[in-house]
Amino acid sequence: MAEDLLIAKGTKEEQYESLIPQLQGLLDGEHHLVANLANIAAALKEQFGWLWVGFYIVRNDELVLGPFQGPVACTRIKKGKGVCGMSWLKAETLIVPDVEKFPGHIACSSLSKSEIVIPIIRNNHVIGVLDVDSIELNDFNVVDKKYLEQIIDLLSINI
Ligand code: SME
Numbered sequence: 001m002a003e004d005l006l007i008a009k010g011t012k013e014e015q016y017e018s019l020i021p022q023l024q025g026l027l028d029g030e031h032h033l034v035a036n037l038a039n040i041a042a043a044l045k046e047q048f049g050w051l052w053v054g055f056y057i058v059r060n061d062e063l064v065l066g067p068f069q070g071p072v073a074c075t076r077i078k079k080g081k082g083v084c085g086m087s088w089l090k091a092e093t094l095i096v097p098d099v100e101k102f103p104g105h106i107a108c109s110s111l112s113k114s115e116i117v118i119p120i121i122r123n124n125h126v127i128g129v130l131d132v133d134s135i136e137l138n139d140f141n142v143v144d145k146k147y148l149e150q151i152i153d154l155l156s157i158n159i
Pocket residue numbers: 052073074077081082083084085104105106107108109112115131133
């Protein structure tokens with residue numbers, strides 16, 4: 001398929017609805033983990049322009065930084081720490097409207113104001129998380145949760 005992403009305008013729903021089939025096309029026939037995580041991060045960043053979009057992967061009982069787009073970030077996060085570690089511990093998506101009000105939030109960038117973290121669950125285990133940060137307060141809601149969880153489900157591979 002063409003490597004150029006078609007960037008949609010419109011509501012958040014319309015943007016996700018345009019992006020998801022394109023992501024499906026990018027992931028189809030490619031099973032390499034790093035390649036797929038890298039393209040998901042790049043496509044989300046390109047479509048939505050968020051500050052930071054990326055993955056942390058569980059390795060030896062820690063989250064380790066994976067493919068991402070945005071400013072450099074902390075490389076390791078322990079279970080239960082920060083939004084990412086809490087999403088891992090609870091095995092659920094966390095929407096944080098104001099990161100300063102989240103106890104234990106890990107500030108990789110002082111520009112980040114709100115955040116959403118989606119756990120990647122395979123065989124009942126969290127094997128990584130997708131983390132998205134915005135410079136706007138309250139930038140994420142149930143629409144993002146629904147579609148970002150769908151995007152994670154496109155990943156057919158086990159990490
Ligand atoms: N804010 C995250 C840390 C990762 S960075 O935002 C890229 C957290 O509290 O877990």
